Each structure stands twice: as C-alpha cells, then as structure tokens.
Amino acid sequence: MGTIACCTTTKVSRSPRLSELSSLPALSLILPRASFLLFRNLYFTPRPRLRMASPLQVSASSTVGVSQEGLEDSSPGLVGENDLLIVGPGVLGRMVAEQWRKEHPGCQIFGQTMTTDHHDELIKLGIDPSLRETRATQQFPYVIFCAPPSRTVDYPGDVRLAASNWNGKGSFLFTSSSAPYDCYDNGSCDEDSPVVPIGRSPRTDVLLKAESVALEIGGCVLRLSALYKADKGAHVYWLEKGSVEVRPDHILNLIHYEDAASLSIAILKKKFRGRIFLGCDNHPLSRQEIMDLVIKSGKFSKKFEGFTGTNDPLGKRLNNSKTRAEIGWEPKYPSFAQFLGLQE
Template structure:
C-alpha cells in the first residue's frame, strides 16, 4: 500500500511515521532539499515540490491515497489565499489521476464566533479571519472539483494543533506578558499525536465520510489553558488584556467543537483527551 503526503510538516511527518510503521510505502513532498534529506533518512521517499509552482508537481507518483496538509509559512512571501487556494488548484488536477482518493486537512477556523455554542459538521461555516476565509475557499474549490469529477474526498477540519515545540504564547507566559484574549471564551485544541491518528484512520478507512471535525474531548476556557501552561512552565500566573486588530476574533471568538462523528464513524480514540494530559506530555517530549 502506498500513500502520498503533500506538505510533510508538523502534522504530515507524524502521519508518515505511523503509515510506515504499519508497513506502508510513503512518498512526501517538501520545498526544501535539507528537509528532503531528513525525510529520506526516516524512510520516506521525498519529492521536491512546491504547490505554488505547478510544474514541480508533474512527477507526483501513483498511489492508493493522498493526504494534503499544506500549512501556511509566512516566510514564503505569498499571501495565504494564494497558498491555500491556488496551491490546491495547481495540485488537485494532477493528484486526481494519481491517487485513488484524497484526505484534506482544513481548519475549524471556517467557523466564527458562536458565543460558546457547540459546533458539529452541519453547522454553517462563517469564517471571520483571513485564514478561515482562505480555508473555506479552498474547501469550496475541492468539493466542486470532487462533485464534477466524482473524485472521493474527505475533509478533516482540525482544531488548533499543539504538542512538542508548539505551545501557544509560551514565551509570553514565561516573561509575564499579558495575553490578548478573553479568558472566559472557549478554546478548541487537539494534540498533534491525536491529530495524526485521526488522519491515519481517514486514510486507512476505505470509504470515510465527506467531513469530520477533529478536536479533543473537552473545549477549555482560555483562562484554564493559560493557567495550566503557565504552571507547567513554572512561570507567573497569566494576566489578560483586550485583543486588538484581528485579535478580537482570534482571541475572543468562543465555540465548542464536537468530535462525536469521527469517534462514532471511524472509531477514533484519543491519547490526550484534553489539555490536562496533553500539556505535560508535550513538555516532557521536548
């Protein structure tokens, strides 16, 4: 069995490791020769490709399934809409003739502020950030292509990924800087290891559903998250200030993501059901 991972970064490399551990052949794209060497040392078959350069995608291999998890790298110099939408447009036509089906990593950022209400797969998307709007435009592009071509696609909408090396505002907490966010609004997260296991399940399930929300079992108030993280870091208790600019949405938007469907349909289980176990494990792994 073979898998292609387009965008083998923080999420993709963990998915690749799990697929290889199960004996699967894994191809992985990267824009960097240095990273290609790292992927090769881990046993993957790297492909130098950039979704913003269409001709670099001409040599994508034929595989059973593909995972598209291209994140936004601000250092690339391109606007987020170009990376998410144009990059996907450049890729999907080539991919559809070479992979039998596709899993696409999106974001729960496609939802806006719901005042703390629960969100599931049927909740209408209403993005209120630039990144959320770019994600939704990419999803629309993909679903229209899938509908016209009858190409099987599953979208995984991820809550915020955290884990070793990726813990929000850690330096600000250590130095005692105030956090620009509403401490009484809800935050939705998923540990990177659980995020990877969700993608693996979707890849290995012959006919997964069209869309799943991937989040841990318990949305937490921002106050709780930052208090737990500050304590684990040995820093001062967090303080909060009003968000500004794009921050009122990012820091104050409140919703609770339900993971019921992916657990019931795909049998997803979590190693880290909430941040009380995920934060200590992340720090220990570093």
C-alpha cells in the first residue's frame, strides 16, 4: 500500500519539552483518539535502531483511513505482539517469513544477516534487514534462528546474541540438525534417542552447544533432517556431481523446505519453553532410492552415474510421530516420491 498523505490545519511549531509531559492527559481529552496516539508515538516512544519496513506508511499529520487498532499495532517504533525476528533469513527463513505474514497480516518481520549482500532482496520480500551487530533498542516476541554454523567462529555465541533480542513473551526457536543423534547403522531414532557425547565430534559439539544456549534461555530446538526443494538439496548436488564416492545404502531423512517452515511456525505459535522437536517426513530413503526416484520422475535433465563408495558410515531412520502429535502438524509433502508426483 502506498503512502497516505493529507493536509491539516493543525501545525506543531516545535517538539514538546520534557516539562510538558504532564500535558498528555489533557491532550487526550481534546484530540481524537487516533490523532492522540500518533502524537504520543511520534514524540514520546523510543524507536529501535532497526529500520522499520512497515507495509503502511502514514504521514505525521494524517489519520485518514487508518483504524485505531492499526495505529496501535503497527506504529513505527512500536513492536507488535506478532512481530518476528529471523536470524539468518536464507531459503528457510524467507519461507517462514512468507507463511508467518499470511497468518499475521500487518505484522513486522525483521531479518538479521552477516552481510548486506541480500538486503535489497529481503526488502522486496517485506523483511526489514539489518546486520547482526546492529542491536535493536527493543526486543521481539518471536525470534527464529535459521543461520548455519558454517559462516561463524562462535555459533553458540551467535545464538546467545540472537536470544538477547527476544522479550520472552512469544517464542524463541533454534533450528538445528538431526546430525547429533548417535546412530550410524541405519537404525531407528526419534525425539528421545541419545545424542553424540560432547567431545567426540567437532561438528556435533557445535550444534549441541548452540542447542544448550537456546534451551537455557527458555527457547526451543527443532532438529531438522535434510532439507530439499526442486532446485536445492542432496539430489541436486548428486546430479551436479554425476558420480559420488559415498555408499548407496546410507539411509537419508528428508523434509521439504515448505514443511520445515510450517513446522517451525507451528512450534513458535505453541509458545513452548525448553523443548526439543524433530522435523522429518517419516519416509527415510537410501541414497540410491532417492536417485532412482529422481530418474523415474523424468523431471531432471542431467544424468546420474551412481554412488561408488563402500566404507563411509551408514545413516539413521528418523521418526517424528511424537512431535506431530504434540504440535498438531502434518507435512504438505509426506514423502520425496509424492513431491515428485510419483505413486509409492
């Protein structure tokens, strides 16, 4: 929606002095409710340093066409009860933003990034971007951390920094990986299965320490299996390589990006504290089975030669029935085969 502007005969010649704060009750009696709210918010409400990207811009002297509720929920400088901060708004974070806005029209969505490389893209998507080191003067009711550990030297510290932007009223969610589950024989795992002990693997150490930070502050953890969509995921990587030196019978667990986003939102809305959930489609497949389905679908032009490895570890068979029952969630794509339009 474009900027709403109108003329007014009322002119404020100067900003009110602090000594005149006592006049606010009197102003509330002589000004219309909406005008009073605008006056109060413009002059007396602290503003966060994050630049707002409100879908509705209103001139300081105008209240035409704006409801009282709209002024209270989306006034610049105020954090609404459904506003969301996404730390690491990549593929998953952007899908979370899109789905969240559909469920909460008029909310403000912010995104923290490591660089400014994609800020223009985020603005076009209605996400107000800022750099990670930019600290807001206000906190947010909903915060989701989607940034990967690959671009930082202190992943747990990044999660703690993100948590400092949470006001504790809604939810804080850290999206982790299913990698920490201590199973490498294609065996079964669920939410309560044991994890790799700290000290055995640098990769899982980083994830588990970051999870601990999120849980300590009352946030939740969502351990996601391998994410995919049509042009992104393990199958795309293998097609690009043509031949891969890993064993074909390694079991992999999948979840579509859209389903990972919808599950994340479902968890955020529940406002749980200190919980661990698991995200997967409950249809584990071997690497070979995945590529057989890709070839059978006829939707990809590149040719895959095969897997040639024999000695790398096996995988695990994940089941998140407990998460589904507690959250009340089901995936849009129940399996990779159904995503490809194939009958199982």
